[in-house]
Amino acid sequence: MNTSPKTGAPPVTPGGYRELWSIAFPLVLSTAGFTINQFVDRIFLGQHSMTEIQAALPAGIMCFTLISGFMALCGYANTFVAQYHGANDPRSCSRVTAQAVFLALLSWPVMLALIPFGEWVLRYSNHPPDILQAELAYFRPLMWGSVAVPLGAAISSFYTGRGDTVTNMLAMLAGNALNIALDYAWIFGHWGFPEWGIAGAAWATVIGGLLSPLLLFLHYFGMPRLRRVYATWTSFRPDKALTLRFLRFGIPSAFHFLLDIAGFTFFVLLLGRLGGVELAASNIAFSINHLSFMPLVGLGIAAATLVGQYQGQGDSHTAAKAGWTAMKAGWIYAFVIGALFVIFPRPLFLLFAEKGNPASIDPLMPLATRLMVGVALWGLLDASNIIFAGALKGAGDTRFVMIWSMIACWGFWITGELVILLYLKAGLMAAWVWLTLYVSLLGLGFLWRFRQGRWKSIQVIDRELPPLPGHASSDALGIVE
Numbered sequence: 001m002n003t004s005p006k007t008g009a010p011p012v013t014p015g016g017y018r019e020l021w022s023i024a025f026p027l028v029l030s031t032a033g034f035t036i037n038q039f040v041d042r043i044f045l046g047q048h049s050m051t052e053i054q055a056a057l058p059a060g061i062m063c064f065t066l067i068s069g070f071m072a073l074c075g076y077a078n079t080f081v082a083q084y085h086g087a088n089d090p091r092s093c094s095r096v097t098a099q100a101v102f103l104a105l106l107s108w109p110v111m112l113a114l115i116p117f118g119e120w121v122l123r124y125s126n127h128p129p130d131i132l133q134a135e136l137a138y139f140r141p142l143m144w145g146s147v148a149v150p151l152g153a154a155i156s157s158f159y160t161g162r163g164d165t166v167t168n169m170l171a172m173l174a175g176n177a178l179n180i181a182l183d184y185a186w187i188f189g190h191w192g193f194p195e196w197g198i199a200g201a202a203w204a205t206v207i208g209g210l211l212s213p214l215l216l217f218l219h220y221f222g223m224p225r226l227r228r229v230y231a232t233w234t235s236f237r238p239d240k241a242l243t244l245r246f247l248r249f250g251i252p253s254a255f256h257f258l259l260d261i262a263g264f265t266f267f268v269l270l271l272g273r274l275g276g277v278e279l280a281a282s283n284i285a286f287s288i289n290h291l292s293f294m295p296l297v298g299l300g301i302a303a304a305t306l307v308g309q310y311q312g313q314g315d316s317h318t319a320a321k322a323g324w325t326a327m328k329a330g331w332i333y334a335f336v337i338g339a340l341f342v343i344f345p346r347p348l349f350l351l352f353a354e355k356g357n358p359a360s361i362d363p364l365m366p367l368a369t370r371l372m373v374g375v376a377l378w379g380l381l382d383a384s385n386i387i388f389a390g391a392l393k394g395a396g397d398t399r400f401v402m403i404w405s406m407i408a409c410w411g412f413w414i415t416g417e418l419v420i421l422l423y424l425k426a427g428l429m430a431a432w433v434w435l436t437l438y439v440s441l442l443g444l445g446f447l448w449r450f451r452q453g454r455w456k457s458i459q460v461i462d463r464e465l466p467p468l469p470g471h472a473s474s475d476a477l478g479i480v481e
Contacts, residue, residue: 058283072257
């Protein structure tokens with residue numbers, strides 16, 4: 001086979017760079033657009049108030065923690081769609097998308113019920129009163145609009161799993177553009193709107209976040225070809241057997257993501273006890289880190305997609321090749337971005353200076369230079385973590401990813417940070433060094449598992465329904481390890 005499965009791309013080497021890039025490039029643009037969106041959001045907040053930039057990361061990451069498991073669960077439809085696509089079973093691509101959408105809608109009341117818990121955690125973090133009030137003003141609107149996140153993950157999986165990352169990119173960028181425009185209007189009070197500050201930033205995120213899945217749903221149900229080939233209307237109904245199978249693989253994937261994000265949230269809240277300068281410097285460094293982190297997530301999704309598609313075809317050799325190709329591309333990207341972080345720390349931090357007062361970042365710069373070296377090193381190590389975890393989940397090896405993440409995060413990283421920050425009181429840089437060691441350990445574990453190859457024998461998709469005429473035959477498959 002000389003073409004990427006079902007992508008319509010010109011002849012390429014299976015599992016090679018050209019095939020990877022045809023899928024990854026729109027994903028990288030999508031995630032880069034998301035990164036720029038968040039980056040501009042933080043820049044606007046930093047220009048509006050230093051208190052708000054200190055509050056945005058803890059409150060934002062608290063919200064993301066509470067909804068991350070639901071997002072990861074619904075987003076695991078990407079693996080199912082990829083494997084059904086590789087198996088040439090288009091009807092099942094839409095069947096599993098429908099189950100993910102239903103799960104996303106069911107998750108909304110649960111996420112709303114978590115609002116009091118999130119507020120309690122923020123109050124318990126013992127941040128200064130002005131920062132706490134800004135955190136709550138940012139947190140509450142984000143939670144009320146939280147349904148957009150798992151819903152977007154569910155419907156976008158139909159596109160990314162099939163390799164149609166361009167449609168997904170265009171919808172994502174449209175939502176990001178709306179978010180940035182509303183940020184400008186609602187944070188500062190332009191275009192006749194009142195000056196809402198950090199609350200305006202939160203509502204802009206909610207509205208922009210809803211636009212992307214809305215556009216994808218309009219395309220999903222409105223395109224005649226999708227209705228004909230994928231039966232998008234007739235397949236949009238509950239399917240108990242498929243939902244249970246989806247949960248069997250998706251729940252460990254969701255727990256992996258939740259544990260990882262919860263650990264990061266706990267770390268950020270711990271840092272808030274160190275003082276205003278340390279918190280502000282760390283929050284800005286983490287915001288800048290998104291410039292390297294989110295495009296790597298795009299590469300991780302591309303790795304999961306290609307591994308899933310070739311596993312669906314029964315071609316584990318090419319699936320492994322695709323995983324290694326994604327890893328090499330990730331290292332190159334992380335090295336280039338990391339070099340920019342090390343060379344230009346002050347210009348990057350100046351983006352977060354208070355409007356008309358570039359000297360506002362001067363107290364942060366002694367820490368900033370060292371933190372940016374850490375961000376650069378961390379990005380290289382995190383490439384292994386993100387891409388190999390994506391490849392393993394694309395093959396269905398979600399239980400190992402969950403277990404290893406739990407051991408590394410909560411058994412090693414968070415336990416060590418508690419000792420470093422609360423018992424030894426060793427300070428910010430010691431905490432960041434321990435964070436770097438954790439990312440190294442996590443990535444090495446996923447690297448070992450991928451090299452070991454046990455994921456090659458896992459069967460994710462069912463083939464219980466007869467395929468459409470001219471497509472692959474069906475047989476019931478279970479998990480084989």
